[in-house]
Amino acid sequence: MRAGIERRAGANFATARVHYGIPILQKSFFWDGNGEVDDTGIGLHWGHFVDDHVALGLGTNLVQWWTSGRDVQSAELEGLIRIYPKEDWPLFVSGGGGFQLANDQIPPGGTVWNFTFGFGAGLDVPIAAGTSALFGVDYHHISNALGRDTPRNPSQNEARIWIGFGWTF
Numbered sequence: 001m002r003a004g005i006e007r008r009a010g011a012n013f014a015t016a017r018v019h020y021g022i023p024i025l026q027k028s029f030f031w032d033g034n035g036e037v038d039d040t041g042i043g044l045h046w047g048h049f050v051d052d053h054v055a056l057g058l059g060t061n062l063v064q065w066w067t068s069g070r071d072v073q074s075a076e077l078e079g080l081i082r083i084y085p086k087e088d089w090p091l092f093v094s095g096g097g098g099f100q101l102a103n104d105q106i107p108p109g110g111t112v113w114n115f116t117f118g119f120g121a122g123l124d125v126p127i128a129a130g131t132s133a134l135f136g137v138d139y140h141h142i143s144n145a146l147g148r149d150t151p152r153n154p155s156q157n158e159a160r161i162w163i164g165f166g167w168t169f
Contacts, residue, residue, distance in 0.1 A: 006130070006168050007084055011049045013057075015134060017164025018042050021063075024139075024157040031141050035107025035156025037072075039065045043162070045080060053084040059096070065106050074102035076116055084124070095119040100142055107142075110154040114142040124166060132166040 021039040026032070041064060047057025057080045065072040078098030085091065097117035105112060122136025143155035 007049060007053050007055075007087075009049050009051050011168055013045075013047045013049075013055060013082075013166055013168045015045045015047075015059075015164050015166040016042070017045075017134060017162045019061075019138075019160045019162035021140065021158040021160045024159060028157045029139070031143070031157055032155060033141070033157030034154050035110070035142075035158075037065045037067050037107050037156065039063050039158070043164070047080065047082060053087065055082045056080070057082070063100075065102070067104075067106075067108055069108070070104060072102050072104045072106045074100050074106060076100040078116060090123045090125050091121065092124055093119070093121050094136075094138070107154045107156045111144040111146075114144050114155075116140065116142050118160070120160075122162075130168050132168070134164040134166050135162075137161050 019041050023036045024033055041061050043059055043061040045057055045059030047055035049055045059078050059080055061076040063074045076098055078096045080096035082092050082094040100114045100116050102112050118138045118140040120136055120138030122134055125133045127133050138160045140158050140160045
C-alpha cells in the first residue's frame with residue numbers, strides 16, 4: 001500500500017470533509033424529489049475496517065440549507081459503509097443512511113426531521129504516511145418517510161460534491 005495507508009481488518013479511519021449539495025429536480029433513480037435547496041456542510045466520520053478493504057462506521061454532517069427565506073441548519077447522524085474494490089487503487093465506493101433534524105422545515109413545506117440515505121464514489125489519494133486527500137461525489141436523498149400518498153412528504157435528491165482529509169490508524 002502506498003504512503004503507509006493501511007486498509008486491513010482491524011485498522012480505523014477518521015475523515016473531515018466539506019460538501020456542496022446541488023439539487024436534482026424531479027424523479028431520479030426511484031425517488032421523487034421536489035426540493036430545490038442548495039446546501040453546504042461539513043462532515044466528520046469514523047470507521048473501522050471489519051475486513052480487508054471494507055469499513056463500517058458512523059458520521060455526522062452539519063448542513064446550511066440556502067432557502068429563499070430563512071436559512072435552515074440541520075444535523076445528520078448516519079451509519080456508513082466504505083469499500084475499496086482493489087488493494088492498490090485509490091477508488092472507493094460508499095453508502096450510508098441516517099436521520100436528520102433541522103431548525104425549520106427542509107425542504108420547504110416538509111418537516112424538521114427527515115430520514116436520509118446516500119451512495120457514491122471517491123478517491124483516496126495518499127499524501128503522507130496514514131494521511132490522504134479525499135475527493136468524491138454522492139447521491140443524497142432526504143425524506144420524512146410519511147409515504148408518497150401523504151400530501152406532506154416533500155423530499156430532496158441532490159448530488160453532493162465533497163473534498164476532505166482522511167487519517168488511517
